[in-house]
Amino acid sequence: MNYAWATLLFCLLLLPVHAEEPTGIQFFQGSWQQVLTEAKLQNRPIFVDIYTNWCPPCRRMAREAFPNPKVGEKFNTYFICYQVNAEFGEGLNVARAYGVQSYPTSLFMTPTGELVHRAIGYGGIESMITQADHALHLPKLRQFRKLKNRKQAAD
Numbered sequence: 300m301n302y303a304w305a306t307l308l309f310c311l312l313l314l315p316v317h318a319e320e321p322t323g324i325q326f327f328q329g330s331w332q333q334v335l336t337e338a339k340l341q342n343r344p345i346f347v348d349i350y351t352n353w354c355p356p357c358r359r360m361a362r363e364a365f366p367n368p369k370v371g372e373k374f375n376t377y378f379i380c381y382q383v384n385a386e387f388g389e390g391l392n393v394a395r396a397y398g399v400q401s402y403p404t405s406l407f408m409t410p411t412g413e414l415v416h417r418a419i420g421y422g423g424i425e426s427m428i429t430q431a432d433h434a435l436h437l438p439k440l441r442q443f444r445k446l447k448n449r450k451q452a453a454d
Contacts, residue, residue, distance in 0.1 A: 322366075322368065322371050322375075323364075323365045323366035323367050323368065323370055323371035324364075324365045324366075324370060324371050324374045324375060324380050325371070325375050325380065326348075326365075326380050326381060326382045327379055327380060327381050330389060331381070331383070331389050331392075331393055334379060334381045335410075335411070335412050337379055338379045338408075338410035338411075338412075339410045339411065341379065341410075342410055342443070343377070343378060343379050343410060343443060344377065344378050344379070344407060344408060344409055344410060344415070344434075344435075344440050344443050345378060345379050345380075345381060345406075345407070345408040345409075345410065345412065346374055346378035346379070346380045346381070346405065346406070346407055346408075346431070347380075347381045347382070347383065347393070347397075347405070347406040347408065348360070348365075348380075348381070348382045348383075348403060348404075348405055349382075349383055349385050349390065349393065349394050349397075349399050349402065349403065349404045349405075349406065350382065350383075350384060350385065350402055350403045351384060351385050351386050351402045352384065352386070354402040354403060356402070356403055356420060356421040357402055357403040357421070359421055360403055360421040360427075363423075363424060364421070364423075364424050364427050367424050369424065369428065370424055370427055370428060373428050373431050373432075374431060377431065377435060377443065377444065378407075378431070379410075385399060385402065397414055397417075401419045401420070403419075403420065403421055404417060404418070404419050405417070405418040405419075405427070405430060407430075407431070407434035407440065409439055409440065413439070415434060415437050415439045415440055416430070416433065416434040416437060416440075418430040
């Protein structure tokens with residue numbers, strides 16, 4: 300019996316230890332109202348992915364971009380990220396409120412939910428990062444880029 304435990308322990312010690320792998324976008328789990336509350340609390344802008352189940356570019360974006368570490372680093376650093384299906388639940392109301400008619404649609408907003416920039420379709424990982432950079436350079440979101448830069452410099 301002791302031999303079995305010793306063997307098991309030895310095998311576990313041989314397993315490689317991995318540092319936490321970089322991860323893609325971490326989407327906020329909760330209601331739209333909770334997203335707005337969290338964004339105000341953290342004073343961070345909001346990124347919303349509005350998709351449908353039948354949309355091939357939506358599925359491609361979910362498969363390629365959302366798990367990508369570069370995309371995750373950019374979006375998780377600067378935004379509260381949220382995802383809604385435009386055809387179900389509160390996604391219907393969110394899509395309607397922001398006039399979404401094509402999918403996927405990416406919305407970039409102030410912490411109060413004011414729409415600042417809209418990107419329609421999926422043009423690849425670099426395009427997503429470019430859209431985020433563009434949004435962060437617009438006057439209503441520029442302050443959040445500066446706040447993050449100051450915070451990173453202080454760390």
